Every structure is written in C-alpha cells, then in structure tokens.
Amino acid sequence: MSHPVFAVVGRVNKGKSSIIATLAEDPQVAISPTPGTTRRLTRFPVQVDGETLFELVDTPGFEEASRALHWLRAEDVTADARPARVAALLAAFADGDDLRDERTLLAPILEGAFVIYVVDGSRPFRPNYEDEMEILRWTGRPGMALINRIAAGDHAAAWRPALQQYFSVVRDFDAHRATFDQRVGLLRAFRELDAGLAPALDRAVRALSEERARRRAEVTTLLTDLVIDAVTLTREARAERKDALAKEALEADFHAALRAREQAARSAVAALYKHPAAWAEGELDRPVLDEDLFAERTWKGLGLTPGQLIAAATAAGATTGGAIDVAVGGASFMVGALVGGALGAAGGWAQSMAKRVAQATHVKDVLQGDDRRPRFRVGPHQNPNFPFVLLDRALLHYDAVLRRTHARQDAATVEAGGRGPTAGLDRAARAALTRAFADVRRDFRDPPRAAREAIHAQIAPLVEAVDRAAGGTPS
Numbered sequence: 001m002s003h004p005v006f007a008v009v010g011r012v013n014k015g016k017s018s019i020i021a022t023l024a025e026d027p028q029v030a031i032s033p034t035p036g037t038t039r040r041l042t043r044f045p046v047q048v049d050g051e052t053l054f055e056l057v058d059t060p061g062f063e064e065a066s067r068a069l070h071w072l073r074a075e076d077v078t079a080d081a082r083p084a085r086v087a088a089l090l091a092a093f094a095d096g097d098d099l100r101d102e103r104t105l106l107a108p109i110l111e112g113a114f115v116i117y118v119v120d121g122s123r124p125f126r127p128n129y130e131d132e133m134e135i136l137r138w139t140g141r142p143g144m145a146l147i148n149r150i151a152a153g154d155h156a157a158a159w160r161p162a163l164q165q166y167f168s169v170v171r172d173f174d175a176h177r178a179t180f181d182q183r184v185g186l187l188r189a190f191r192e193l194d195a196g197l198a199p200a201l202d203r204a205v206r207a208l209s210e211e212r213a214r215r216r217a218e219v220t221t222l223l224t225d226l227v228i229d230a231v232t233l234t235r236e237a238r239a240e241r242k243d244a245l246a247k248e249a250l251e252a253d254f255h256a257a258l259r260a261r262e263q264a265a266r267s268a269v270a271a272l273y274k275h276p277a278a279w280a281e282g283e284l285d286r287p288v289l290d291e292d293l294f295a296e297r298t299w300k301g302l303g304l305t306p307g308q309l310i311a312a313a314t315a316a317g318a319t320t321g322g323a324i325d326v327a328v329g330g331a332s333f334m335v336g337a338l339v340g341g342a343l344g345a346a347g348g349w350a351q352s353m354a355k356r357v358a359q360a361t362h363v364k365d366v367l368q369g370d371d372r373r374p375r376f377r378v379g380p381h382q383n384p385n386f387p388f389v390l391l392d393r394a395l396l397h398y399d400a401v402l403r404r405t406h407a408r409q410d411a412a413t414v415e416a417g418g419r420g421p422t423a424g425l426d427r428a429a430r431a432a433l434t435r436a437f438a439d440v441r442r443d444f445r446d447p448p449r450a451a452r453e454a455i456h457a458q459i460a461p462l463v464e465a466v467d468r469a470a471g472g473t474p475s
C-alpha cells in the first residue's frame with residue numbers, strides 16, 4: 001500500500017522546513033533566517049524499520065501568489081474544474097522561470113499530496129495571505145493549517161478564523177518545542193482530513209510509539225552499561241616501587257578514561273534520537289552538563305545528598321568502599337567525607353578527589369611478561385556517590401536530547417540545574433542501587449549478574465520518568 005504524502009507549503013520563511021525537521025527527526029533539513037532557503041522540492045520519508053509510514057515534502061514558499069491567482073481567475077471556471085485550471089497554470093508556464101516557486105509547490109499537491117499550510121502566528125494576519133490560501137483551495141486537496149510561532153508576538157486569535165475558512169483542521173504547532181506526544185497528536189489530527197488516511201496514520205502512530213519505547217529500553221541499557229563500566233574502570237602501571245610510580249599520569253589517564261566513557265554514552269544516546277553525536281560534546285541545554293565530571297560544582301549539585309547516602313548505605317547494610325563511616329558522626333565531616341574525600345580539610349577539591357579516588361594499589365601479578373616490575377592499579381572509583389552523579393548527568397543529558405527538536409540548529413539555551421533525578425528515588429530504590437553499585441565495585445573484574453540486573457531495574461523507571469516528563473509517552 002502506498003503511504004500518504006503531505007506537502008508543507010506557505011509563505012517564504014515561515015518555518016516550513018523547521019516543521020519538517022521536527023516531524024521527520026532530521027537535523028539535515030536546510031533551515032535559515034534567510035527567506036528563500038528552500039528552492040526545490042525535497043522529500044522526507046518518515047520510516048520505522050525500513051517501512052515508510054508517510055512522507056513530508058518540503059517546498060519553496062509562495063512568492064507571487066496574487067499574480068498566479070490572477071492568471072487562474074482570468075478564465076471563468078466552475079468549482080469542479082478548478083483543479084484542472086491549476087494544472088493548466090503549471091503547463092502554461094512550464095518552459096520558463098515565471099511563477100517557478102508556485103509551480104514547484106503546487107506540483108506534489110496536484111499529484112495527490114495532502115496540504116499542510118504553515119503560517120507564523122507571531123506575525124499579524126494580512127489579507128494578502130488569502131491569495132495563497134485561495135490557490136490551495138483551487139487544488140481541491142484536503143488541507144490542515146499549522147500556526148507556528150517564530151518570534152514572541154501572538155496573533156493566533158486573528159489567524160484562526162481566517163484559516164478556518166480555508167482548512168478543515170487548524171492547529172498550533174511549535175517547530176522548536178513540539179514534544180513527541182504533540183507530534184503524534186498531529187498525526188491523529190491528520191486522520192480528519194480524509195477517511196482513507198486513518199489506517200496508514202494509525203499504523204504510523206503505533207510504529208512511532210513502539211519505536212519510542214524501544215529507544216527508552218535502549219537508553220536504559222546504555223546507562224546501565226555506562227555506570228557499570230565507570231564503577232569497574234581501573235588503570236594499571238608498573239614501577240619499581242610505589243613511590244616511583246608516575247602516579248599523576250596514572251590518575252590523569254584514569255579520569256580521562258571515565259570522561260571518555262561518559263562522552264561515548266552521550267553520543268550513543270544522541271544518535272539514538274537522530275541528533276548529531278557532536279552535539280553531545282557541547283551546546284547543551286543545561287550548564288551542569290558542560291561542567292567537568294570531576295568539577296566541584298557537579299558533585300555539589302548532583303547525586304544523592306550526604307544524608308541520603310548515609311540512609312541508603314545503612315539501609316543497604318553496606319559501608320561501601322569504607323567511604324561511609326557513620327560512626328565518625330558529625331554532619332560537617334560527613335559532607336566532606338562523602339562528597340569529596342577530605343574536602344576543605346585537605347585543601348582543594350582536585351587534591352581531595354585525587355586522594356579519595358586514585359589510591360594506587362599494588363596488584364599481585366599472575367602473568368609476568370618481560371617487564372617484571374610490580375604493577376599498581378588506580379580505581380575502581382571508591383566514592384559511593386560517583387555512580388549517582390554519573391547517572392544524574394546521563395539522565396539530564398537524556399532529558400536535553402528529548403526536549404531538543406531537530407528544527408533547533410542554534411546554540412544552547414540555558415536552564416538552571418538543580419538537583420538531579422536520582423535525588424528523587426525512594427529509600428528502597430536508593431538502597432538497592434547503593435548495594436548493587438558496591439557489589440559491582442567489589443567484583444570489578446567480573447561484576448555479578450544480579451547486581452547488573454538490579455541496576456538495570458532501577459534505571460528503567462528513571463528513564464521512563466524523564467521521557468514522560470518530556471512528553472514522550474503517548475497513551
């Protein structure tokens with residue numbers, strides 16, 4: 001069965017291409033503030049599993065609608081003959097440049113595409129838009145009008161009654177902010193254009209929703225792998241004696257590997273939602289994501305609070321890595337000890353992190369190669385809050401990916417950070433995670449399967465909650 005085709009048309013520079021980028025999840029669509037960016041027809045098939053669900057056609061904007069309408073009206077035709085009259089216009093000017101944009105955008109409509117007429121609701125309605133709407137009416141094809149808003153003004157109230165005279169469905173649709181649920185809602189609204197559209201669009205809604213669920217499951221696995229890899233990561237080096245070890249280089253390598261692992265997870269999550277992987281490295285919506293993984297600000301804002309950590313560790317029956325020592329008491333000591341080693345007492349953040357994290361341990365050699373010097377290991381990362389911080393950062397990045405439509409090709413907007421999603425975990429979930437992280441850290445060479453499953457089971461609802469809050473789980 002052939003799929004439905006929608007031609008996205010309207011005046012130049014009103015967001016036609018932006019709407020296509022968002023609906024097709026395609027960051028490659030040519031979008032710019034310069035009018036006349038789209039010069040030719042471009043087809044964007046929306047596919048899931050290789051099946052084309054529907055197709056969007058990007059078109060150049062109306063440039064000379066009033067002249068085209070004048071030509072159409074030069075002959076007296078009855079309503080039934082108007083589509084043929086539009087076809088006659090295309091034929092009459094076929095050999096030259098005259099009315100090229102109008103002819104280009106009308107061609108797919110005459111071939112059977114449904115019409116999506118885009119206006120900018122931040123600008124006032126003007127009577128001269130009636131010419132292009134009238135031409136579209138002459139094609140006889142069912143159409144929907146979308147009120148997009150490119151800037152701050154709101155003139156939608158004036159647009160709506162005008163548009164309703166020409167289009168059976170009129171909807172607001174923000175190319176920059178539309179959620180997945182709103183995109184699906186738009187597909188459902190398209191069903192009203194033509195009774196024959198329902199089966200194809202129902203299938204499209206189902207396929208897209210299933211794909212969304214599959215992506216969520218994939219993200220859960222990606223984040224589970226990330227935290228387990230990070231909590232089990234180690235680096236080793238050889239030296240005659242411990243004090244001869246190039247400890248700083250080893251620590252630097254250890255930290256660089258953790259950062260790289262985090263970046264790899266971000267790229268994978270971005271790619272899953274068809275955002276460029278490079279986007280994961282900068283231009284992020286939230287400043288906290290741009291902070292270094294080991295920056296003091298990162299650790300103070302994210303992860304569990306010292307109180308939550310103590311409660312979680314107590315509930316889990318674990319004194320993970322020796323870092324939680326409830327017996328020592330004293331809230332101020334706890335803050336330092338838990339969040340950053342001997343923060344404050346020992347001087348700078350970086351030093352305390354290094355001290356806490358990168359204790360080089362002597363490793364008993366099993367296999368001795370040519371180099372018979374003793375081996376030392378840095379890692380696994382001992383701070384019990386580390387996997388929570390990492391998980392928070394990954395969930396916030398995921399949230400930013402979900403909220404960013406593919407029409408957004410600008411640099412980042414800034415949103416305040418605040419606490420991360422793991423701070424909202426209930427007591428049992430925090431305890432289960434704390435215990436599983438400790439188990440994985442202890443058996444870092446071969447993390448227990450049960451701990452992995454426990455971590456996966458705790459991350460799944462966190463991922464789902466982020467997707468739901470970002471408007472990604474249609475009923």
Ligand SMILES: Nc1nc2c(ncn2[C@@H]2O[C@H](COP(=O)(O)OP(=O)(O)OP(=O)(O)O)[C@@H](O)[C@H]2O)c(=O)[nH]1
Binds near residue numbers: 019034061176
């Ligand atoms: N803030 C905001 N800007 C938008 C939105 N939609 C489009 N824009 C901006 O409006 C400008 C024009 O967008 P395009 O999508 O290229 O518009 P077009 O109708 O395809 O333009 P032509 O191809 O030139 O006819 C670009 O600078 C977009 O970034 C929106 O929903 N919000």
Ligand SMILES: [Mg+2]
Binds near residue numbers: 017037038058059
């Ligand atoms: Mg365009």
